[in-house]
Amino acid sequence: MSLEQLIVIGGGAAGMMAAGQAALRGAKVLLLEKMEVLGKKIAISGKGRCNLTNDENIAEFIRHYPGNGRFLQGVLREFDNLSLRRFFADLGVETKVERGGRVFPVSDDARIIVTALEKFLRKTGVEIRTGTAAKEILFEKGQVKGVRLAGGEILAAKAVIISTGGASYPATGSTGDGYRFASHAGHQVIPLRPALVPLRTAETWVREVQGLALRNVEASLWFAGKKQASEFGEMLFTHFGVSGPIILTLSRLAGEALAQGQEVRLEINLKPALKAEQLDSRLQRDFQACSNKQFKNSLNDLLPKSLIPVIIRLSGISPERVMHQITREERRKLGLLLQKLPLTVTDVLPLAAAIVTAGGVEVKEINPKTMASKIVDGLYWAGEVVDVDGVTGGYNLQAAFAMGYRAGRAAGEFILAHS
16 A cells, blocks of 8 residues: 655754654655755754753743743643753754753754754655745645645645744745645634844934843833833844843733833843842942042943943933042932833834744644644644744744654654555
């Protein structure tokens, strides 16, 4: 008896994992990727180092997915972070844990992850066609029948896994094709919006410090008259505003508030390890040590060089003032500024600039036990195309790999049962 074909559309993290897992179950698998190479987004992830998962206890993982984390409960338990690290270790890729539990390949080279996945596909016998775009999923009486390619060729298939990614970083091939396939199949697509995206600010002084990265700072997000969230870690100033891990994590909530017409602001605590009284004592000591120096020449031990002129200007203290002339009130205002540096958020960058897409195929229409469509028999979903998104730190790639693992195994079993 000849096997019916399973087609996987999209050669990213979810797609490559799904294709290989389905082949391991004994299915005949064809992987289609419209780009000329597989894994383009993986290759640039984590600044080219690939933060593939996080070392956190899997029981705590769900709280790191503001977008439908509950849907992933069983998916992540079946193929958790330890399973993922073992998977790559078996392919010759050793991993390491860095600050914040972030897991990277020891080589610090994302390409080794792509190479390992390609090795996995070859080992499992997956047929790969790159530079091949799918145009349409073919159905008949609620059952998958095949795929029509952009060139018109029709490929018969008993089942299809759609793992086309989101709509962010379109240069990597994530141009939203999966959402078109979903609508054609009768699935609801939750409106797309950027998640993990830099923020624009009204303050133009950010241009003076663009490129400045700050570590061990705290960013707090304010709207509706109160602090809504805060994150500790790294951030980056840009010519248009702010970016970096803690800003990206806050961006989803900021974007939602802006869409509702809220006034949104950030407060950056440059010295979060100190209480206000401790910081004031530190400033007193610094002021006494530099009592005969001008204010503009006395902050080198306190702040990065490029940020000093900005803080001086915002403090309202003349840069030429001699330190012993600065009043207690002025010193306390400076301390407040250092712990509540204000920024007015005006917008989020467009979806194309986001690391992850929020929105996508409605999870209520997907069986979380198999990643199968509840609408079309033989149709499966995996990865960012699904309405699931997490914060930075390896959570989104872990979700993609885990969804791909479950979808591939389930689709492979479906193929065998119908052959």
